[in-house]
Amino acid sequence: MASLRFALPNKGSLSEPAARMLSEAGYRVSRSGRELIVADKANGVQFFFLRPRDIAVYVGEGSLDVGITGRDLLLDSTIAADEILPLGFGRASFYFAGVPGAISDVSELAGRRIATSYPKLVRRHLEDQGIKADLVRLDGAVETAVELGVADAIADVVETGITLKTSGLATFGDPILRSEAVLIQRDATRVDAETAEAVEVLVRRLKGVLIARSYVILDFDCPTSAQEEAFKLVPGIEAPTVSPLAREGWVAVRSLVPRHDAPKIMDQLWNVGARAILVSSLDTCRI
Ligand SMILES: Nc1ncnc2c1ncn2[C@@H]1O[C@H](COP(=O)(O)OP(=O)(O)OP(=O)(O)O)[C@@H](O)[C@H]1O
Numbered sequence: 001m002a003s004l005r006f007a008l009p010n011k012g013s014l015s016e017p018a019a020r021m022l023s024e025a026g027y028r029v030s031r032s033g034r035e036l037i038v039a040d041k042a043n044g045v046q047f048f049f050l051r052p053r054d055i056a057v058y059v060g061e062g063s064l065d066v067g068i069t070g071r072d073l074l075l076d077s078t079i080a081a082d083e084i085l086p087l088g089f090g091r092a093s094f095y096f097a098g099v100p101g102a103i104s105d106v107s108e109l110a111g112r113r114i115a116t117s118y119p120k121l122v123r124r125h126l127e128d129q130g131i132k133a134d135l136v137r138l139d140g141a142v143e144t145a146v147e148l149g150v151a152d153a154i155a156d157v158v159e160t161g162i163t164l165k166t167s168g169l170a171t172f173g174d175p176i177l178r179s180e181a182v183l184i185q186r187d188a189t190r191v192d193a194e195t196a197e198a199v200e201v202l203v204r205r206l207k208g209v210l211i212a213r214s215y216v217i218l219d220f221d222c223p224t225s226a227q228e229e230a231f232k233l234v235p236g237i238e239a240p241t242v243s244p245l246a247r248e249g250w251v252a253v254r255s256l257v258p259r260h261d262a263p264k265i266m267d268q269l270w271n272v273g274a275r276a277i278l279v280s281s282l283d284t285c286r287i
């Protein structure tokens with residue numbers, strides 16, 4: 001079986017959660033030391049640990065088949081690759097920011113200097129708005145660039161907003177981008193059939209983890225007189241599973257429900273007469 005060549009972040013915010021998600025999907029990604037290539041022979045995958053910023057390059061130009069990186073890093077890459085699955089972690093927004101009062105609107109950026117580690121992404125955004133500004137490309141810690149007089153504003157990743165606040169800056173304008181970790185592949189039309197099949201299996205496994213993270217299993221006992229009303233509350237993915245109970249006039253019901261809706265649904269089920277309402281977590285699944 002040919003190996004699927006998979007690029008994973010070797011450090012940074014995305015590294016640990018990417019490895020955890022793959023491990024939950026059944027792959028063996030653990031590194032015993034600092035090795036940069038790990039073979040998962042049982043699953044026919046070879047993992048290459050690379051800087052997240054370089055991952056789109058390796059995947060886009062075809063040296064590696066798939067990879068996990070940030071949507072913002074993908075869009076900033078000079079080599080294009082296709083986003084095939086958003087992965088729900090590494091969420092962050094990308095904003096312009098400046099000293100409050102000094103700049104409060106994106107239109108005021110015309111002719112100003114903007115520090116960023118994401119020049120392509122920012123340039124394209126400014127062009128779309130017809131704004132001409134000078135970009136100052138920095139590797140990191142861009143928040144300090146305004147204080148040190150290197151730039152008039154910055155464009156950077158904002159997660160909690162703490163770094164901005166402690167640097168005396170505030171965002172202005174709408175978010176330039178909402179980013180999260182994404183699975184990427186080279187231009188799908190250039191992928192051979194065997195690789196496409198391996199990617200399909202990978203995507204199904206990852207979707208299994210995503211569903212397992214966002215849904216819970218709900219079990220309850222329900223009087224048959226209330227079952228129609230209860231089924232409306234728990235439609236499930238196809239339909240709820242209904243089994244007989246060893247008690248006349250009652251059924252046992254099982255269904256998947258969105259994790260964050262579970263408390264409200266449990267209250268509603270109780271109100272229609274359901275009892276012994278249990279919630280349990282999924283490890284993974286194929287839907
Ligand atoms: N708080 C955060 N800080 C930085 N990047 C974040 C954060 N939360 C999510 N991300 C995402 O992580 C990716 C940045 O990867 P990068 O390797 O630069 O991570 P990093 O946390 O900045 O690590 P380092 O600065 O050590 O290289 C981007 O896709 C970014 O949107």
Ligand SMILES: O=P(O)(O)OC[C@H]1O[C@H](OP(=O)(O)OP(=O)(O)O)[C@H](O)[C@@H]1O
Nearest residue numbers: 140141142157158159160161162163164
């Ligand atoms: O909104 P917050 O939760 O404060 O997070 C955002 C900050 O985190 C990142 O910096 P990082 O620590 O990666 O350092 P870097 O700028 O050197 O990459 C990013 O560039 C912001 O500075």
Ligand SMILES: [Mg+2]
Nearest residue numbers: 012013140141
């Ligand atoms: Mg960083």
